[in-house]
Amino acid sequence: MSRYSLQQAATLLGTGRTTLCRELRAKGIFDAHNLPARHHVSCGRFVVDLKTFEHPGLGEQQPYGKTLVTRRGLLWLANILERDIAIQREAANDG
Structure with missing residues (x-):
């Protein structure tokens, strides 16, 4: 299954990542952290990968979600x- 970063998806949609995220927040698809509503994940439009980073002030691992767009979600x-x-050409070459 193909997965696109938000930057890649934005480029394929002819916009920038910030603009795409703003539009999706305005439509209620993303929350304030650019994570999709649960039903969009269940529908197979997005995947949220759980990642961690070391917090510089606390010195401990902090979790965060990274949103990826599926081929279905891109369409x-x-x-x-x-x-x-x-996009149709991109999706057709992918499957």
Whole structure:
């Protein structure tokens, strides 16, 4: 299954990562941390990978979620954001 970072998805959708995230927050798809609502993950549109980083002040591992867009999610986003781009070709070459 193909997974795209938010930056890659934004590029394929003809926009920037910040703009894409802002649009998805405005539509209630993402929360304030750019994590998708649970039902979008269940539908297979997004995957959230659990990562950790060492907090510089605390010196301990802190978890965070990294949002990835699936091929299905990329096509869905193109539809709801009304973007007419070459996503179909990208998706067709992937499967």
